[in-house]
Amino acid sequence: MYKKVLLAADGSDHSIRAASHAVQIAKIANGKIDIIFAIDDKTSKEEVLHNVDSHMIKQEREQKLAPVVDILEENQLAYQMHIIHGDPGPEIVRFANQHEYDIVIIGSRGLNQFQTMILGSVSHKVAKRVQCPVLIVK
Amino acid sequence: MNIASIKQDWFGNIKGDVLAGIVVALALIPEAIAFSIIAGVDPMVGLYASFSMAVVIAFVGGRPAMISAATGAMSLLMITLVAEHGLQYLLAATILTGIIQIIFGVCKLAALMKFVPRSVMSGFVNALGILIFTAQLIHFQGQGWLMYLIVGLTLAIIYILPRFTKAVPSTLVAIVTMTIVVIALGVDMKSVGDMGNLSSELPVFLFPDIPLTWETLAIIFPYSLSLAIVGLLESLLTANVLDDMTDTESDKNRESRGQGIANIVTGFFGGMAGCAMIGQSIINVKSGGRGRLSTLVAGVFLIVLIFVLGDIVVQIPMAALVGVMIMVAISTFDWTSVTNLHRVPKTDALVMLTTVGTVLVTHNLSLGVLIGVLLSAVFFAAKISKVRVSTRFENNQRRKIYQIEGQIFFASADDLLDKFDWNEPLDEVVIDLSHAHLWDDSAIGALDKMESKFARNHVKVSYIGLNEESKQLQQRMR
Numbered sequence: 285m286y287k288k289v290l291l292a293a294d295g296s297d298h299s300i301r302a303a304s305h306a307v308q309i310a311k312i313a314n315g316k317i318d319i320i321f322a323i324d325d326k327t328s329k330e331e332v333l334h335n336v337d338s339h340m341i342k343q344e345r346e347q348k349l350a351p352v353v354d355i356l357e358e359n360q361l362a363y364q365m366h367i368i369h370g371d372p373g374p375e376i377v378r379f380a381n382q383h384e385y386d387i388v389i390i391g392s393r394g395l396n397q398f399q400t401m402i403l404g405s406v407s408h409k410v411a412k413r414v415q416c417p418v419l420i421v422k
Numbered sequence: 423m424n425i426a427s428i429k430q431d432w433f434g435n436i437k438g439d440v441l442a443g444i445v446v447a448l449a450l451i452p453e454a455i456a457f458s459i460i461a462g463v464d465p466m467v468g469l470y471a472s473f474s475m476a477v478v479i480a481f482v483g484g485r486p487a488m489i490s491a492a493t494g495a496m497s498l499l500m501i502t503l504v505a506e507h508g509l510q511y512l513l514a515a516t517i518l519t520g521i522i523q524i525i526f527g528v529c530k531l532a533a534l535m536k537f538v539p540r541s542v543m544s545g546f547v548n549a550l551g552i553l554i555f556t557a558q559l560i561h562f563q564g565q566g567w568l569m570y571l572i573v574g575l576t577l578a579i580i581y582i583l584p585r586f587t588k589a590v591p592s593t594l595v596a597i598v599t600m601t602i603v604v605i606a607l608g609v610d611m612k613s614v615g616d617m618g619n620l621s622s623e624l625p626v627f628l629f630p631d632i633p634l635t636w637e638t639l640a641i642i643f644p645y646s647l648s649l650a651i652v653g654l655l656e657s658l659l660t661a662n663v664l665d666d667m668t669d670t671e672s673d674k675n676r677e678s679r680g681q682g683i684a685n686i687v688t689g690f691f692g693g694m695a696g697c698a699m700i701g702q703s704i705i706n707v708k709s710g711g712r713g714r715l716s717t718l719v720a721g722v723f724l725i726v727l728i729f730v731l732g733d734i735v736v737q738i739p740m741a742a743l744v745g746v747m748i749m750v751a752i753s754t755f756d757w758t759s760v761t762n763l764h765r766v767p768k769t770d771a772l773v774m775l776t777t778v779g780t781v782l783v784t785h786n787l788s789l790g791v792l793i794g795v796l797l798s799a800v801f802f803a804a805k806i807s808k809v810r811v812s813t814r815f816e817n818n819q820r821r822k823i824y825q826i827e828g829q830i831f832f833a834s835a836d837d838l839l840d841k842f843d844w845n846e847p848l849d850e851v852v853i854d855l856s857h858a859h860l861w862d863d864s865a866i867g868a869l870d871k872m873e874s875k876f877a878r879n880h881v882k883v884s885y886i887g888l889n890e891e892s893k894q895l896q897q898r899m900r
Binding site: 320328330331332333334335336337338341369370371379 | 534540543544547610659661663665666667669700704708751756758759
């Protein structure tokens with residue numbers, strides 16, 4: 285059933301929660317998990333400003349995802365990491381629709397209405413526009 | 423560089439490049455005008471610069487899709503030159519800036535970028551943001567509440583519109599809306615036209631009207647050197663940001679030379695010195711620009727727009743332009759450097775703040791960078807000059823082993839000598855250098871001093887564990 289699982293993650297607490305749910309779902313059919321980490325232009329600019337070279341930036345990003353990866357490794361699941369650039373919402377949607385996943389799993393930041401208006405909800409965008417089932421983890 | 427890759431650079435993404443170029447051209451106009459006003463020259467000078475920088479860099483730059491034009495950092499450096507000597511000297515300084523940048527590029531000095539610590543870079547952008555902001559305050563003088571209202575509305579549109587649509591740049595919508603509102607209401611407000619001449623003429627190739635003397639060179643050289651350094655610093659930083667955003671590499675030395683060529687051409691065509699712009703380059707990439715075509719389209723479309731819309735552009739209220747500049751200042755500022763201030767090492771925080779402080783006091787970005795680099799070099803030397811010495815006795819208290827750990831060089835040599843006790847009753851001293859490194863003649867000097875001091879008390883000195891490089895140095899020096 286869930287052979288190809290896409291887990292949207294950025295290393296935050298809600299994405300770690302999402303990871304543990306992704307593990308349970310992938311285990312059902314011994315599926316494979318793709319982690320997707322979208323970096324927007326503002327973060328990209330800041331990280332270039334604060335790091336000496338591109339190698340260090342890459343290392344820092346992988347370190348951010350380490351808690352998520354740890355959960356997958358503890359459960360001995362096959363996974364692959366994809367770090368992409370652009371607006372997280374549209375880019376995750378594009379990536380998910382290009383690769384035909386069985387399910388997309390994403391954490392919800394739990395913003396209030398005002399914050400959602402200002403910041404925009406990535407999980408809502410993903411739920412609305414991805415063509416396969418989506419699980420939003422609260 | 424082969425035909426296929428040139429073709430890819432130019433025509434690999436025609437539709438995306440043309441559309442992004444048009445978006446960037448629209449977003450460039452208000453900034454080019456505002457930066458001219460900061461520098462104290464006619465808006466045309468910044469517009470010509472943005473046109474010619476973009477067009478030339480499209481061909482000779484090292485980072486496809488990067489946008490170069492008149493920038494805030496550069497305009498802030500020119501204020502005094504323009505005020506004291508006028509436009510012609512600025513054009514000459516622009517040409518000289520280009521020559522210096524080409525020399526930097528040919529000497530492959532792009533690699534020197536890594537000697538500019540991160541804390542200096544974030545101090546640089548912070549100072550830049552603050553200066554762009556404070557340069558706007560003068561426009562509020564003698565203006566009524568309407569000024570504040572229009573600036574506020576401009577900012578509201580800029581920040582809220584992207585929540586609903588990202589198809590058009592929100593700064594453009596804000597400017598157009600505010601211009602219509604001000605014209606429709608018929609209120610009397612300062613507009614771009616009041617700030618200087620804006621003509622629908624193509625730039626012409628002219629030699630700057632200055633006396634070709636040593637005196638002229640002495641006037642413009644300090645400005646040109648600052649412009650060259652700041653221009654390259656911001657351009658290479660922007661190139662790194664685009665490298666990361668697009669997951670591609672770029673040729674930094676080619677970019678340095680390209681910036682130089684573009685500035686020389688710009689100076690001859692009556693434009694002010696420019697460099698790459700982080701904000702506009704990000705807009706370009708986000709709008710789908712990836713190739714050189716996007717940069718070319720941005721420049722060409724900009725000048726076309728000035729031709730067609732010149733009469734409307736002069737009616738843009740200054741308040742709207744000030745709003746855009748405040749947004750530019752806010753996005754230039756590195757906010758994480760403030761929120762992380764208590765978390766980074768104290769020396770890093772001090773370097774950042776010193777860089778900002780120097781720039782705010784002197785209004786010279788390059789001086790801020792220089793002081794920042796020097797200060798971090800001092801901190802680094804202090805950090806690395808800590809030498810640890812541990813001792814043990816052998817042979818019935820007659821032989822003492824000094825084990826030295828650390829880097830021995832000019833800053834640590836004196837400190838090292840203080841850790842020895844010359845007057846102990848010993849026959850022999852062994853200096854274990856297996857965890858130390860000798861770097862310069864001060865290190866060798868310290869060892870010589872040590873030997874002679876021990877020799878005075880008839881103590882024999884021997885060394886063990888000297889690494890190969892240190893051994894060579896020692897042999898060379900004696």
